[in-house]
Amino acid sequence: EAGVVQSPRYKIIEKKQPVAFWCNPISGHNTLYWYLQNLGQGPELLIRYENEEAVDDSQLPKDRFSAERLKGVDSTLKIQPAELGDSAVYLCASSLDRSGELFFGEGSRLTVL
């Protein structure tokens, strides 16, 4: 079992450029999460999916961030345009319905110059 797979692991871009992160959850996990982790902080939820449906996106800055989970499996998180303050680690996690335990990917570290 590969676990939750994320790519890219690292991304460096200029401000105002777009960037996209991809996540493949553990097979069979219907719930998928994107978290943002700033340096020295704990993960903060951006969006949660139940299958294809975004059931909680209240913390997603919708002016520049978007996400999708087509077919209820893989997910993509996009930032356009990126700002300096977006530099952080973007974590993807998945879980079985109502199990409570989150399984995390290794994260995608974004640096915006």
Added chain:
Amino acid sequence: AQRVTQPEKLLSVFKGAPVELKCNYSYSGSPELFWYVQYSRQRLQLLLRHISRESIKGFTADLNKGETSFHLKKPFAQEEDSAMYYCAVGGIGGFKTIFGAGTRLFVKA
């Protein structure tokens, strides 16, 4: 407001000494409590959850509803326990899980 507070950013103890990582929470309803750990160069992973009442790697955590605390304890720390520890609180089924800022535990030889 829903909040998880870990008052110590860094905790340094000697090998064999007891260790306690503090966690206080504010959460409406009946939350589930978790401790996640991130070892160096590894991904964030579940250490234990209060509902299972298990001891994992010698760690235990007791939920004190009166004090809204869920402190993590181990009687004899080992060097391999050095890691980043995050307390997390979630709704039933773990939905909308909120994390604390984390405590870095450093166990000295």
